[in-house]
Amino acid sequence: MTAPDPTMEAITAAVMRGRGGDVAGARSDLEALWSEIGVRGDEFHRCTLAHYLADLYDxxxxxxxxxxxxxxxxxxxxxxxxxxxxxxxxxxAFYPSLHLNLADNLRRLGSFPAAADHLDRAEERLSALPDDAYGEMIRSALTELRQAVAEHRTERLSSGPDS
Structure with a gap:
């Protein structure tokens, strides 16, 4: 059994707050935690927090x-x-999702070659994903995002990482 991690508990609480509809509150909570952790803080905390915080921005x-x-x-x-x-x-197993999110943001900004590059990086690492619902969700989102990049579409996608 792992020891309690108050920082991860706070990150999880903020994520749940955002999923419950209080996006501004969740952003505020995560940004305050980021200030505590700092840019040189624990890598796991930084990765998790930044990954979830990105999803809270339109x-x-x-x-x-x-x-x-x-x-x-x-x-x-x-x-x-x-x-x-x-x-x-x-x-x-973190990398397919991380690169997928980067690709989606770059696509929404109209940077289609850079988005395609991150989709390629995500695809190169798909074998690290489990064959479960999460893995299928990432694979499906990658397929949809690849199509949107090919069509030079910039709208938010229903299967996007922040949907």
């Missing part, structure tokens, strides 16, 4: 900043640290 440019922070934190993260939170976690 502005693709702001979401992109948080998604880049999540990817940077993942690059500094190892499985041992992730498994302190849950024994099943593998950092490699």
């Amino acid at each position: 502005d693709a440019a702001v979401a992109l900043i948080w998604d880049v922070r999540a990817l940077d934190a993942a690059d500094a993260l190892d499985d041992d640290r992730a498994q302190q939170h849950h024994a099943s976690l593998q950092v490699a």
Whole structure:
């Protein structure tokens, strides 16, 4: 059993607050936690917080900043640290979603070649995903996003990472 992690508990509470409809409150909570953690804080906390915080912004440019922070934190993260939170976690499985989110933001900003590059990176790492509902959701979103990039569409997608 893992030890309690007050920071992860606070991140989870904020995410649930946002999913419950209080997006502004959730953003405020996560931004306050980010100030406590700092840009050099625990990689797992930074990755998780930034990944979820990005989804709380309608502005693709702001979401992109948080998604880049999540990817940077993942690059500094190892499985041992992730498994302190849950024994099943593998950092490699984070990357398809992280690159998918970056691709979606870049697409919404009209940067289609950069979006396609991140879709390629997500596809290269799909084998790290489990064959379950989560893995299927990421694979389906990638397919839909690839089509939207090919068609140069910039609207928010119903299956987007922040939907």
